[in-house]
Amino acid sequence: MAIKVMIPTPLRAYTEKKDSVELQAGTVGEALAALTSQFSELRKHLYAEDGRLRSFVNVYLNDEDIRYLQKDKTQVSDGDTISIVPSIAGGARG
Amino acid sequence: MGVLRLREELSERIRAYGAETYPHECCGALLGSDGDGGRAREVSEIVPLTNQRNDSPRNRFSITPEDVRDAETAARKAGLDLIGWYHSHPDAPARPSEFDREHAWPWYSYIIVSVQERVPRDMNSWRLADDRGHYDAEEIVIDARASGARSTV
Numbered sequence: 056m057a058i059k060v061m062i063p064t065p066l067r068a069y070t071e072k073k074d075s076v077e078l079q080a081g082t083v084g085e086a087l088a089a090l091t092s093q094f095s096e097l098r099k100h101l102y103a104e105d106g107r108l109r110s111f112v113n114v115y116l117n118d119e120d121i122r123y124l125q126k127d128k129t130q131v132s133d134g135d136t137i138s139i140v141p142s143i144a145g146g147a148r149g
Numbered sequence: 150m151g152v153l154r155l156r157e158e159l160s161e162r163i164r165a166y167g168a169e170t171y172p173h174e175c176c177g178a179l180l181g182s183d184g185d186g187g188r189a190r191e192v193s194e195i196v197p198l199t200n201q202r203n204d205s206p207r208n209r210f211s212i213t214p215e216d217v218r219d220a221e222t223a224a225r226k227a228g229l230d231l232i233g234w235y236h237s238h239p240d241a242p243a244r245p246s247e248f249d250r251e252h253a254w255p256w257y258s259y260i261i262v263s264v265q266e267r268v269p270r271d272m273n274s275w276r277l278a279d280d281r282g283h284y285d286a287e288e289i290v291i292d293a294r295a296s297g298a299r300s301t302v
Contacts, residue, residue: 063254
């Protein structure tokens, strides 16, 4: 399936300044794998060392959070848009 | 060291918000321009947001992806970029904690204001290094007459 992945501003330094990337994939997980294969510097910002998406990385398929779909196994269709949307967290102690 | 320009009025608003929400952490978005051709990154507007960490607001803050999207939309409508975030450290130094670093995004500027017993003190800005291993300090230049000054000027 031909789909588009929207890249948030803080990650565009790792996608040759592209704000979106078009690629072929059957699921959201395949799309993210293809993306990080093409732009390997993205990997450490999207995934923790245990291979899971970082807690502050949110992935939407056409405005639906994939946590409420089938996560990385969510099927995609031609023309779908995947968006990577930051959430922001921090705090004073450790 | 990178430079972040900030009008005095915006600096005072960030500090005041930190005092207002004390002993909880405040948070908000920085809208402005990244700077190019050697110009410094500059904050033109700030958007105060609600800290969503109701379980531990004294030493944690959280901004939802919905609020991030709204801040991006507000920036776009104003012809600006979403260039970073600010938050307060109640009774703690104005430097990023390990938790800050672990949860940071690259590229964004992160302003931290220390608030000691409801009085805003030091304010610093930081950017996460590409390797995620450390932060780089960013010099805040307070400008009373920056280019983003009010239209009445």
